Amino acid sequence: MNIPQPLWQEIEQIIVSYPQPQGAVLPALHKIQERMGYLAEEALAQIAGHLRIPQVDLFEIATFYTLLYTRPHGDNIILVCNNISCYILDSETILSTLEDELKIKAGNTTADNKFTLQAVSCLGACDGGPVMLINDQLYPHLTGDKIRRILKEY
Amino acid sequence: MPQTRVLLKNIGTPDSETLDGYLKNGGYQALKKAVSDLTPEEIVDSVKRSGLRGRGGAGFPAGMKWQFCASDQACPKYVICNADEGEPGTFKDRILLEEDPHAVLEGMALAGYAIGANQGYVYIRGEYYKGALSLEKAVTEANQHHYLGQKIYGTDFDFNIQVFRGAGAYICGEETALLDSLEGKAGRSRIKPPYPVNQGLWGKPTCVNNVETLTNIPWVVNKGVDWYRKFGTEESPGTKIYSLSGHVNHPGNYELPMGATLRELIYEYGGGIRQGRRLKAVMPGGASSACLTEKSLDVKMDFHSLAAAGSMLGSGAVIVMDENTCMVGAAHNVAAFFEHESCGRCTPCREGTHWIKRILERVKNFEAKSVAEIDLIADLGQNMRLGAFCPLGMGAPSAALSIIQHFRDEFETHVKEKRCPVNIPAVVPGL
Numbered sequence A: 001m002n003i004p005q006p007l008w009q010e011i012e013q014i015i016v017s018y019p020q021p022q023g024a025v026l027p028a029l030h031k032i033q034e035r036m037g038y039l040a041e042e043a044l045a046q047i048a049g050h051l052r053i054p055q056v057d058l059f060e061i062a063t064f065y066t067l068l069y070t071r072p073h074g075d076n077i078i079l080v081c082n083n084i085s086c087y088i089l090d091s092e093t094i095l096s097t098l099e100d101e102l103k104i105k106a107g108n109t110t111a112d113n114k115f116t117l118q119a120v121s122c123l124g125a126c127d128g129g130p131v132m133l134i135n136d137q138l139y140p141h142l143t144g145d146k147i148r149r150i151l152k153e154y
Numbered sequence B: 001m002p003q004t005r006v007l008l009k010n011i012g013t014p015d016s017e018t019l020d021g022y023l024k025n026g027g028y029q030a031l032k033k034a035v036s037d038l039t040p041e042e043i044v045d046s047v048k049r050s051g052l053r054g055r056g057g058a059g060f061p062a063g064m065k066w067q068f069c070a071s072d073q074a075c076p077k078y079v080i081c082n083a084d085e086g087e088p089g090t091f092k093d094r095i096l097l098e099e100d101p102h103a104v105l106e107g108m109a110l111a112g113y114a115i116g117a118n119q120g121y122v123y124i125r126g127e128y129y130k131g132a133l134s135l136e137k138a139v140t141e142a143n144q145h146h147y148l149g150q151k152i153y154g155t156d157f158d159f160n161i162q163v164f165r166g167a168g169a170y171i172c173g174e175e176t177a178l179l180d181s182l183e184g185k186a187g188r189s190r191i192k193p194p195y196p197v198n199q200g201l202w203g204k205p206t207c208v209n210n211v212e213t214l215t216n217i218p219w220v221v222n223k224g225v226d227w228y229r230k231f232g233t234e235e236s237p238g239t240k241i242y243s244l245s246g247h248v249n250h251p252g253n254y255e256l257p258m259g260a261t262l263r264e265l266i267y268e269y270g271g272g273i274r275q276g277r278r279l280k281a282v283m284p285g286g287a288s289s290a291c292l293t294e295k296s297l298d299v300k301m302d303f304h305s306l307a308a309a310g311s312m313l314g315s316g317a318v319i320v321m322d323e324n325t326c327m328v329g330a331a332h333n334v335a336a337f338f339e340h341e342s343c344g345r346c347t348p349c350r351e352g353t354h355w356i357k358r359i360l361e362r363v364k365n366f367e368a369k370s371v372a373e374i375d376l377i378a379d380l381g382q383n384m385r386l387g388a389f390c391p392l393g394m395g396a397p398s399a400a401l402s403i404i405q406h407f408r409d410e411f412e413t414h415v416k417e418k419r420c421p422v423n424i425p426a427v428v429p430g431l
């Protein structure tokens, strides 16, 4: 998948807003992902070429960060915190409940492509533990019933 | 007892996140005072005398950092607000970013004026969508009304701020890894020296400060050093936002004078342990801090006292565990976090975090053959403390080592008797 022309214009704007073009890498990748869903190999290669960065460097960046996706993901991304504050409030059960409900293991996407489930590091909402983030929406104080209710909203 | 709300004063006031709301709360007056009546040197001097220490974890004196950066002649210079807030158990910066973003921007502009920078970046973690939106809006509003941008308050001082979103990597909170990430690379720590104050972003002098640190600055400038130092202790002045989480009745952010005790925070403000249980362990400063037990509850929560008690204040993330917590599970969870977040650059950390996690997994699953495996963790930890390249690797074994030290019998029961001595009932209802 190549980067479409209108998106290029937005990326150009990002590039000129940084004193060094390479500063635009992460913002540009965010933008591409927002518009195209994920970071396809062709798109990464195009950005690398445009910014004169070795392609391997760009692939490394794209795989280094948890929130960048180099493969297609589901329509909705569920991030479940599994760090210590949530863990001691039983986040493991939260994760396994989600796995059961969605019939997938963490790290995977449902067959209908509706959800991608990921266990992640602290989401910075520990006073509401156990928590999950679906896209940009935070869900605190999870219980099994609550999870089932929330999933129906999507 | 009421909290001592200075930094959190605006939180919960009407439209606190908007420019109007901020102005009604006295916003941008410190910036006005600074650019109209004070020299950059005077600001640096005030921040130095205030005794303010960095709230991002390391506690480095903010004024000293500013002075180093101000005295470097290279230009341009940059101000970076570290809003990566990745330390497990920490959620104080999120509130400030979402609900009082202009206070953060004003702190950054003051830093820019003091050190001679005209450009600032907020590096906000990718998971904070709401915070990033709130900041973006605040920057736009502040620019429109000339609190940021060109010729601030009609003076020659220009200051622009850009919001930069991270993408999910704990190591990017470490200031030099953050710089690499901003420069468009995978975030990995750099060798220090050179320090960012001299060679930071794109090799230029850069002042990196935490969100909470910067939010203190307008207060120091507005109210003065004597007022500021009324709060807190001699060597850790000011207030601190403690993020309280885990098995307490009322988890949340509590702003108290530095040096409030752990007991006050947990029992007076946090309402004590849930379901009337007993406290078992506390991590007072996030996942890299050594755990403390009931014996240490009267420790003052400032940089000095927590270090003297064998732990650290860190980011102020206080994680409370009750008597039903399996400490092997807790140690394993923290170890797994560090294994995942190790950037992999140096061997002691890459291998050490991996093996500590593996061993704890074996103990947790009753697969460990002998207690000698537990001792191996101490060896690995020692190696990491001495040999790791950056503070992530040096701090990674602290939790596991301290938990083993305090609760060794639990580990031995797992190994020798193949059972967990703690009977953990499910705490999540409705499953």
Ligand SMILES: Cc1cc2nc3c(=O)[nH]c(=O)nc-3n(C[C@H](O)[C@H](O)[C@H](O)COP(=O)(O)O)c2cc1C
Residues within 6 Å of the ligand: B053, B054, B055, B056, B057, B058, B059, B060, B062, B082, B083, B084, B085, B086, B087, B170, B171, B172, B173, B174, B175, B176, B208, B209, B210, B211, B213, B214, B390, B391, B392
């Ligand atoms: C692994 C690691 C993660 C860190 N994460 C953060 C963070 O999320 N936010 C932060 O402000 N400081 C973090 N720090 C501390 C920064 O390196 C740096 O000391 C701080 O941003 C300086 O600002 P301050 O002096 O105002 O605290 C981290 C340090 C390490 C070693």
Ligand code: SF4
Residues within 6 Å of the ligand: B171, B189, B341, B342, B343, B344, B345, B346, B347, B349, B350, B388, B389, B390, B391, B392, B393, B394
């Ligand atoms: S200590 Fe860990 S995080 Fe730091 S450089 Fe080494 S591998 Fe990377």
